Amino acid sequence: MYDILGILFLSIVLPLIIIGHYTTKWRTSRSLTNADQQMLEELWDDSQKMESRINALETILDAEVPDWRRKV
Structure with a gap:
């Protein structure tokens, strides 16, 4: 049994x-753990800052070198 x-x-x-x-x-x-969530938020903030900087640089290049996009 x-x-x-x-x-x-x-x-x-x-x-x-x-x-x-x-x-x-x-x-x-x-x-996600709390640390992972915090790191993800920091990365998101950093990417937003980088995007605004890239947009500013592109605006400056468009004004100073109009055909820079074709050269790249």
């Missing part, structure tokens, strides 16, 4: 426990 219960436990219950464990781990790892 105990042999059958052991086999059922190993073949049915244990795999379900393992699948549940790794599913929970996978769900929690999908979300």
Whole structure:
């Protein structure tokens, strides 16, 4: 009797426990940590600053060297 219960436990219950464990781990790892969220916000701010600087440089180049885009 105990042999059958052991086999059922190993073949049915244990795999379900393992699948549940790794599913929970996978769900929690999908979300960003606070440090990741902060780094992402800083990168976003930096990219916005860089975009405005590039736009300013392009405006200056358009005024001073009208055909600079064709040279690049």
